Amino acid sequence: MAPRSIDRESDLKSEQSGPQTPGGEAPRYVRIQRILQDRIAQGRYAVGSLMPTEIELSEEFATSRFTIRSALRNLMQDGYVERRQGMGTRVLTANPTTGYYQSFESLQELFQIAVETYLVVLGSEDVVLDAEIAKRIGGDDGPVRAGERWILFESVRWTAPGGRPLSFIQSYVPERFRDHTSAFADHNGPFFDLLETRSQETIIEAQQEIRAMPMPQHVARAIGLREGALSLQLTRRYLTARGILIASVNWHPADKMIYRTRVRRRQSRD
Amino acid sequence: MAPRSIDRESDLKSEQSGPQTPGGEAPRYVRIQRILQDRIAQGRYAVGSLMPTEIELSEEFATSRFTIRSALRNLMQDGYVERRQGMGTRVLTANPTTGYYQSFESLQELFQIAVETYLVVLGSEDVVLDAEIAKRIGGDDGPVRAGERWILFESVRWTAPGGRPLSFIQSYVPERFRDHTSAFADHNGPFFDLLETRSQETIIEAQQEIRAMPMPQHVARAIGLREGALSLQLTRRYLTARGILIASVNWHPADKMIYRTRVRRRQSRD
DNA sequence: TCACCATATTGGTCTGGACAAATATTGATG
DNA sequence: CATCAATATTTGTCCAGACCAATATGGTGA
Incomplete structure (x- = not known):
């Protein structure tokens, strides 16, 4: 299996409190998404490499796999990563092309x-x-x-x-x-x-x-x-x-x- | 609360079998998504009206709310419906804009x-x-x-x-x-x-x-x-x-x- | 060496449950 | 009648766990 970026440090205050304390701000999966995005931007998760697995991330952030999956799904939709069953989550780019568009009905x-x-x-x-x-x-x-x-x-x-x-x-x-x-x-x-x-x-x-x-x-x-x-x-x-x-x-x-x-x-x- | 399209008939073969029998084809949430899409196209869920709630749909299709939510999330991303907390799921259009587009990097x-x-x-x-x-x-x-x-x-x-x-x-x-x-x-x-x-x-x-x-x-x-x-x-x-x-x-x-x-x-x- | 098969890994699907937050409805009050 | 507060409804978030399907890996045998 391909080498994988390993990372165990926690950026998220652990918030011992109950299940869904919003901490006053964005939901947890959004905050995790942002953290992962930053790590990609800073090269901690290199473009082309595999990110930690869902399990590893859920352990690091002390959260459920469900929450990690929500964060990763958004990263995928934004074009940062690609996910393949059996393979893992691969970093595609640190600067997903937002670009401009023009669209028409007809x-x-x-x-x-x-x-x-x-x-x-x-x-x-x-x-x-x-x-x-x-x-x-x-x-x-x-x-x-x-x-x-x-x-x-x-x-x-x-x-x-x-x-x-x-x-x-x-x-x-x-x-x-x-x-x-x-x-x-x-x-x-x-x-x-x-x-x-x-x-x-x-x-x-x-x-x-x-x-x-x-x-x-x-x-x-x-x-x-x-x-x-x-x-x-x-x-x-x-x-x-x-x-x-x-x-x-x-x-x-x-x-x-x-x-x-x-x-x-x-x-x-x- | 606004009137809501009620519908209890089941289009999905109930498949008594275990939790994740794929039935040979697409996952359950995709099949449900297609059914809902058809109902919108046929006017059974009128444009502008509210669709059945997640609970109602999960009862109708004998599935969990999670699966219904996956189907509805896709419908939302495809532009068929709009979802608002506390309000429900509103049908936006039966023909989400395919249309033409022009896009640019810069x-x-x-x-x-x-x-x-x-x-x-x-x-x-x-x-x-x-x-x-x-x-x-x-x-x-x-x-x-x-x-x-x-x-x-x-x-x-x-x-x-x-x-x-x-x-x-x-x-x-x-x-x-x-x-x-x-x-x-x-x-x-x-x-x-x-x-x-x-x-x-x-x-x-x-x-x-x-x-x-x-x-x-x-x-x-x-x-x-x-x-x-x-x-x-x-x-x-x-x-x-x-x-x-x-x-x-x-x-x-x-x-x-x-x-x-x-x-x-x-x-x-x- | 090469092809193939068993196995471990990893994301995909799904259950059943719980509470939170936003919205709509209802009823009480002026 | 209008306003505000309490309540009900509905989607949003999150958990712990389970099995499935796709992929990679390592070993076996030709």
């Missing part, structure tokens, strides 16, 4: 696609990709090659029927989804949503690129702006296990669009 | 701040915020008011000493951190990092806004472009428990900057 939420808007499909055509468009659709190292045939939809999103134009959208769909595109004309929500449902392929990843650029002529004309007007361009790719489900390029008038992100530190539970 | 990673670049501080001055700047710094409903005094740093980030300019940066720092700003001039990394370390305040949230806009004259001049050149403007706010740690506004030449995001679907644990 991709609509992520991409801040307003639901209360109206989509008008201008038309669609088959296109053969040139090198630039292929790169735009597939990303820098994507699987999309120049010369492939894709279906291009162009549409405009409005605040309301007869309201203000919000954005111009080009959507590129692989040929294998041709049968599913008939529903695009009547659809108001984002196409990726419709396509994910109808194709039965689950989106596992989404990518987005944001650029500032002047609006090309035919884009500007479609939403009633002059050529070269300032725009925020959002390129999005939706990937399934089988490849790209759909890619879109959105132009927003610069003065009407702000893209917002908010991330929080992952809670570290103590 | 905020540098999130904001794609290149490490291999060089920062030159042009200067700093005390400023009294006007309404527009206050809103820019604090956000739409932020705690920052016009008339407050902040410290403004202006700097330029370069590819290399004597290389190409990458971006122009304005950093707004609250007056209470004045003592820590002396180190800004010699610092090459992002200021929020330095400030977080020195001020001992932990960043709990970061916000970012992306706009496309023409470059103001003095910004353009600082990085050698003509006034009105297209730029991608990134406004970032770093928040601690005590308020805003630092806010910055970054201007990037439009043709040199693409902001990329990638998110993955969250793995669903079961």
